[in-house]
Amino acid sequence: MQTMRAYVFDGVNDARIKEVTRPHAGVGEAVIRVTLTTICGTDLHIVRGEYPVKPGLIIGHEPVGVIEDLGPGVTGYELGDRVLVGAITPCGQCRACLSGSQAQCGHGGGYEAIGGWRFGNTINGAQAEYLLVPHAQANLAKIPHDLTDEQVVLLADIASTGFSGAESGGVRIGDTVAVFAQGPIGLCATAGAKLMGASLIIGIDGDNTRLRMAQRMGADVVLDYREVDVVSEIKKLTGGGVDVAIEALGTQTTFEGALRVLRPGGTLSSLGVYSGKLQVPYDAFAAGIGDHRIVTTLCPGGKERMRRLMEMIRHGRVDLMPLLTHKFSLDQIGEGYRLFGERLDGVLKIAITP
Amino acid sequence: MQTMRAYVFDGVNDARIKEVTRPHAGVGEAVIRVTLTTICGTDLHIVRGEYPVKPGLIIGHEPVGVIEDLGPGVTGYELGDRVLVGAITPCGQCRACLSGSQAQCGHGGGYEAIGGWRFGNTINGAQAEYLLVPHAQANLAKIPHDLTDEQVVLLADIASTGFSGAESGGVRIGDTVAVFAQGPIGLCATAGAKLMGASLIIGIDGDNTRLRMAQRMGADVVLDYREVDVVSEIKKLTGGGVDVAIEALGTQTTFEGALRVLRPGGTLSSLGVYSGKLQVPYDAFAAGIGDHRIVTTLCPGGKERMRRLMEMIRHGRVDLMPLLTHKFSLDQIGEGYRLFGERLDGVLKIAITP
């Protein structure tokens, strides 16, 4: 039995590189040799025990690699093909997938909440030398020759999620958009709003590096919540409120801010992962009759989503390289977690090379 | 100066029939002689001081009448035309109206939250002998000869609102729908879900009369929250949750119930008017990544909406007459308010004839 090195969660604050069994591909599956992956904020929550997974799990959900093994029933691929796999791996064949709710995939059956997110959550993830890809036919996206691993790795999760903030918000040509929090996902939401034709994009954060990066990703105005009253400032800038507000952090403060800056009839597009009770202030919500919409979205996945996003990189529509601030080898991943966890050195996203 | 009789709010729990000045039509306005109107739950909130309006205001927002006066600039109508006017009277010419958010009408300017609701809120209302209709060109809907006043009066508010619960929820052929609360608006939401092709409609209330009426309006299953655990029962009936849940009361309990019965990717269509803080339970919301949508809607108005709804009555698609359980003259309106306020005699909606 072959083994491989992988970053394994063994309990709260107890994760490390270990030698584990190497996967092989069953029916409809593939195995890729991971050539590049990342550390995500969610991984940090897992290691810290804030998001529970079962001990023994390999973490990570943003994989780029080379096909090493193809199970029966997977066609149109060859060993050696370089592929990107989304963080969300829909089966394409359950009720949810057939209804277009691929992130809520039920793996052949009905709907399952957050069921499309499996890597590093309910099955082994990408911070390893090899990765088993379920429903491979639906999830292996070949990488065009003119794109590097580094150029596409952030599409697997943060770009797909961030862009979906603008997409689910229904941003139209001429809309005003506010994006609350400018971490990696918020920065991609900012880029997404720009890509969809917003006229004015306002980025909000309390970190100078991120605010500068927000301008680079498309924000026309950035607001530091440590310095200004964000809600009143946005109302003034927009003459009464934005068309779309995107929440990209998952806190009561950012959610409430996003709701308070909406114009009547506006849309709050929420990307954050919340914990505890979320409060909807009666007044900000026009007592429930302001024709507001609150839309939540989990990262869209599947090979077609990845293909489309790779085309955006290819044609120069967006460049995610500035977000990839650091790089570590898999063996040094612990150091990467530390730097990422403490937000040192202006870190945004860390690349991991197995 | 001519006068008329009208039901005037003079302060909390202080409303009565008074003799007041009769309106006349200015530019773009019309005056109708009211032939039928109603008492709405909102009117009750106003009289009780739970929804503040300025003293001296005539209450009521569901008018049927005959054109008595037409101001300059109103064309295509004649004195004597029988018309229905929606509870919401958009101008058609402001930013909100031109963007399709007519209920958030800014009266020629920008967006104004709930700005489309003026009758009995910010201008005099329909519980009077005569009613001034603003933006008459956009709001006078001629009543076809084959329809009576009684057949159409409930379209002005409750049917337009109730149906919009299903419309904003995006009910599709084959969807399962739960409607929380079966008051007049919830009953119309139930009818709306049926009209749009829901396969299974579940009506929830705690009042036997209303549950029976829910079945008449289209519910396949009715659940009495006094007797069953509504959330688990609905999950069982639907194999995991409904596609669309409609909230039609405006309380934390009904809102939370509606959220808890949603399948991943489902839509909560909210019609209720809330007070105080609304809580979104983290678990019911899949931590914000269940691809849920929460959509709020204020009653769609304007003459075209009224025309379309009247066609539904004409062609027998829906019959609202069973909801019109009582009738009083304008002079007896106080008695109507008492009966309505105490929910006596199986009352659903009360017609008022000036």
Added chain:
Amino acid sequence: MQTMRAYVFDGVNDARIKEVTRPHAGVGEAVIRVTLTTICGTDLHIVRGEYPVKPGLIIGHEPVGVIEDLGPGVTGYELGDRVLVGAITPCGQCRACLSGSQAQCGHGGGYEAIGGWRFGNTINGAQAEYLLVPHAQANLAKIPHDLTDEQVVLLADIASTGFSGAESGGVRIGDTVAVFAQGPIGLCATAGAKLMGASLIIGIDGDNTRLRMAQRMGADVVLDYREVDVVSEIKKLTGGGVDVAIEALGTQTTFEGALRVLRPGGTLSSLGVYSGKLQVPYDAFAAGIGDHRIVTTLCPGGKERMRRLMEMIRHGRVDLMPLLTHKFSLDQIGEGYRLFGERLDGVLKIAITP
């Protein structure tokens, strides 16, 4: 090697019952023992050589049956399960399917025009004792115990197609709808328009039996094109044109009629299969600046579509039994084709029992 009886196309006007090899299930596939199927108008075109398929093909695409064999990778089913399979069998895992264009399925790869229609077109079909179902995980829809084979068989194609005429047309509460041609698909389009809340539905045909059936399926008004000028009559009935016109035959006349009765901004939803050049008359099209939409749709398939439609039957929303006018055994299928081809005895749809 086991054999079975099947209706095989061997060349133009040369189709017959033959003994052929019985299929077995490979990876991701299933075999069902067919318990009920039908003859479709398309089958007739095939036999007559008007739609080319390769000789040796088994015809038919509306299957109900019992699972006889399950290939590797198909989960959640057991031998003996009673299932409905749509005429369109998407893979769920190609670019088209992952983008929601399941009828244009590329079988794991890109888009393929009409690629989702395989039964009796590019692979063996349902007029046989056994049927191989590709992409079984995405296409086997279990039939609820309280539904008979006869109740659901027409969902596989004509009901799914007909309803989609209204769905793609975007029929809304209060819309006026005209349905051109009242064959089985047009009748289901009529039913679909009713299900979605149309206020006035006008059915057009030149056959008395079909016009009567149109009324039964939901038409408020039926027009016999042999007797009235359909276009002017509809414009009169609707005060200027319908919101949605559905074409359900595939001829220049019906297409042009549908276009001519549209109001400005209206939608032509086209279901027919056309041959030759189709002309869009400049005037009917407002020179291309009337904000018209022309939308074409191929039958939506997949197990979730079938499940949803079966729920419509279960809850009494629609009854397709009146359309199933005749029944033949598989051995007598030739007689069925003759009767269907000559439109004898008021035939609408013919059931075939293997």
Added chain:
Amino acid sequence: MQTMRAYVFDGVNDARIKEVTRPHAGVGEAVIRVTLTTICGTDLHIVRGEYPVKPGLIIGHEPVGVIEDLGPGVTGYELGDRVLVGAITPCGQCRACLSGSQAQCGHGGGYEAIGGWRFGNTINGAQAEYLLVPHAQANLAKIPHDLTDEQVVLLADIASTGFSGAESGGVRIGDTVAVFAQGPIGLCATAGAKLMGASLIIGIDGDNTRLRMAQRMGADVVLDYREVDVVSEIKKLTGGGVDVAIEALGTQTTFEGALRVLRPGGTLSSLGVYSGKLQVPYDAFAAGIGDHRIVTTLCPGGKERMRRLMEMIRHGRVDLMPLLTHKFSLDQIGEGYRLFGERLDGVLKIAITP
């Protein structure tokens, strides 16, 4: 009675500057002193008699000016306000406008095909010193101080129309788009596709100047139909067809090309004004079952549309100045028509200063 100078159509090829009566504002109307306008291709068709209007009409429909007179019922404006008025002037209060079909405005009543286009078509237009604006409340868009007349004048028609090609086509992040014809409207459609997030934009024309400008407006690839087989080239570039094809000329060739390059399930967004019969080739249309959509759009108007587009200019999202290649005084307008008609000197759009 005051007079003014205006360019008047008196018959085929008979248009000239004349002294005519100056308009004054009635109820709901305004008069603006025109400070900048343009010559449009449609104006040329009118002068040449290819699009019939009644003799005596003042031509032109792209006005920028200063409010000179305000009729009763117009509020929120002051004499001297600098405004942009769209080519389409919806009333906001008819069935069409209240349904969102503002370009098919019925002026207070029902739907009227192309009814929103009035300037220089059914009422006097903008090539004059003064212009009467109907439904002024819905149509006067104040120009921000930091924008010049030249920067915004092309929003009135060509930019609003061109962008709508991408909007009605439903361009999404990652789509491939082909734009047939790169005249002023096609160039704006190209810019619109870029604004909405297309990954690859292909511009088609047979004029070198326009192809170069197409690249400047956002085309990634330009194809000269004089040199390449456009259809096969696009299929090769896109691996099977584009997601959205935009037609921006109004000929059989461009329409058919746009249809032929569509992938299954794709959308043809048509902007052109056609004459004569348009043919839909059966094969390009997948016999009507390729899930294609053909969507036509007339220029969106109204003050809110204009406001939104001006915000796009303000925030540097698009720059239309390169399209404004020439400038003439109103007295020299005949010279402008000649240059424009003969397509001399690389002309794209001509500004006229009264």
